[in-house]
Amino acid sequence: MHRILFLCMGNICRSPAGHCVLQHLVDEAGLTDHFEIESAGTTGFHVGAPPDSRMQQVMRERGIPVIGRSRQLEAEDLEYYDLILAMDQDNFDGARYLDRRGQYGDKIKLFCEYCTEHDEREVPDPYYGGDRGFDHVMDLIEDGCRNLLKELSAL
16 A cells, blocks of 8 residues: 655645546556545645646646645644655655654655656646646646556555
8 A cells, every 4th residue: 555645835726636646546556446646635625625727627627626625734744645746846855844853854855856757856736827827737747647656656
């Protein structure tokens, strides 16, 4: 069982998109029983909210089912999940901050480490930008999730 947690600031744009895309790819590959996928935010601003409506629109346009509700990252998540994928350096640092003893550092990575078609180091936050930012975020997330699934399926 692979337990994957996607992480961004508010858990309404980037990390739920990662959750939804990877879940969709896993389901299509018939690997649902081998993965537990979730997302969280480093802040609790939107706890209980569904993904941002603009993110939902882009996901639906690409045939990605929209699932999940926002929740905040908890220290227990660091132990539970096998891999925590932060969308940017601030959220990476936020997860590392919860790891007071430094024992989970190998589980916390920047999501873009899995991208091969794009050379960005971070997934930009589209929340305050225009609608085109959501398409770019989905391009990055689909790229990284395809490679992540390929890597984890080979294990």
